[in-house]
Amino acid sequence: MLTELSQFEVTTGLPDIVGYVFSFLFGSVVGSFLNVVIHRVPREASIVFPNSACPKCGVAIRAYDNIPILSWLILGGKCRACKSPISARYPAVEFLTGLLFVLAFWRIGFTPFLPACLVLVAALISLMFIDAEHMILPNVITYPLLVFAFIVRLVFPAIFSTHYFSDLNYWPATLMLGQPSWIVSLVGGILGALVGGGSLWLIGEAWQRLRGVEAMGLGDVKMMFGVGAVLGWRLSLLAIFLAAFAGALIGMLLIARQKDKDFQAQIPFGIFLGIGSVTALLFGEQIIRWYIQTFLP
Ligand SMILES: [Zn+2]
Numbered sequence: 356m357l358t359e360l361s362q363f364e365v366t367t368g369l370p371d372i373v374g375y376v377f378s379f380l381f382g383s384v385v386g387s388f389l390n391v392v393i394h395r396v397p398r399e400a401s402i403v404f405p406n407s408a409c410p411k412c413g414v415a416i417r418a419y420d421n422i423p424i425l426s427w428l429i430l431g432g433k434c435r436a437c438k439s440p441i442s443a444r445y446p447a448v449e450f451l452t453g454l455l456f457v458l459a460f461w462r463i464g465f466t467p468f469l470p471a472c473l474v475l476v477a478a479l480i481s482l483m484f485i486d487a488e489h490m491i492l493p494n495v496i497t498y499p500l501l502v503f504a505f506i507v508r509l510v511f512p513a514i515f516s517t518h519y520f521s522d523l524n525y526w527p528a529t530l531m532l533g534q535p536s537w538i539v540s541l542v543g544g545i546l547g548a549l550v551g552g553g554s555l556w557l558i559g560e561a562w563q564r565l566r567g568v569e570a571m572g573l574g575d576v577k578m579m580f581g582v583g584a585v586l587g588w589r590l591s592l593l594a595i596f597l598a599a600f601a602g603a604l605i606g607m608l609l610i611a612r613q614k615d616k617d618f619q620a621q622i623p624f625g626i627f628l629g630i631g632s633v634t635a636l637l638f639g640e641q642i643i644r645w646y647i648q649t650f651l652p
Contacts, residue, residue: 363465374465375457382456383423385477386449393448393484396493412437423449444484452480455633462637468519471507475500475585475636479629482578486625492574497581501548504584508544512536521640522547522587544584551583551591552576575624582632590639598624598631 363374394410395402407416414436420426427446434441455476463469478500482492508520517523517536522543531539559571583591606622634642 366465374460378456378460379453382453383449386452387423389452389477389481390445390448392481396495397485397489409434409436411439448484458637467515476633479633483626483629486623490623492578492625497577500581504581505544507585508540509537512540520587522589543587547583547587547591548580550588552580555579575628578625579628586635590635593639593643594631594635597634598627601630602627
């Protein structure tokens with residue numbers, strides 16, 4: 356039986372499984388760094404210095420106690436020095452990052468777009484966990500993300516190929532035949548940013564006029580400007596749709612569990628935008644194809 360070799364096997368001469376294992380290990384190490392970002396960025400502390408320490412007793416964490424996932428399990432979720440509990444968020448972020456890096460390796464393949472995709476996934480993980488804990492999406496992450504998104508939009512068509520951006524197969528890119536690919540890609544990025552961030556901003560404005568309450572933080576808008584620029588308008592729409600769907604589902608569950616029916620749910624929407632964005636990034640075109648085949652005649 357002839358099986359087609361993957362790009363990873365062709366490039367490295369190693370079986371695919373090595374790529375998957377390496378993706379998970381690399382992801383869990385990146386996740387360990389994201390834990391530092393999630394803990395320190397909202398507190399406006401340096402993410403480089405000092406080295407990680409126990410938040411309770413301040414004892415520096417030794418290298419052998421800083422192995423992603425494993426150290427937390429071995430130490431039973433407690434600090435070695437003071438035995439105070441260490442949040443399960445630490446191994447959870449490490450595991451989630453490992454898992455999403457594996458999915459990215461699977462979906463994107465061993466292509467130049469993979470590192471860009473991993474950066475986006477890592478930024479989204481830190482934003483989601485910061486929003487969950489502090490209800491903010493810090494500018495120090497969302498602004499660089501926006502810059503990064505437009506660099507990706509400009510560099511990839513110029514150096515590699517435009518086929519990493521699915522929106523360029525559709526309107527309005529199809530009207531721009533004959534234009535340099537980086538211009539088409541840049542226009543696609545701007546449109547994606549407007550659909551991703553601009554639509555959220557419009558919804559927030561409309562809601563504020565109608566109900567007089569602030570529904571959408573500007574952090575959500577800034578985050579989706581950057582994400583939308585990479586995703587393009589199609590996948591941005593899908594990301595927001597998935598986020599609204601997941602948010603409504605979980606919001607209803609929370610309200611159902613709540614005794615007090617006046618409950619004004621304060622749900623950090625950035626979590627759902629993150630879930631929607633990662634899903635659209637990795638599975639978006641498949642989901643759109645499935646939706647069209649299933650629901651449209
Ligand atoms: Zn301690």
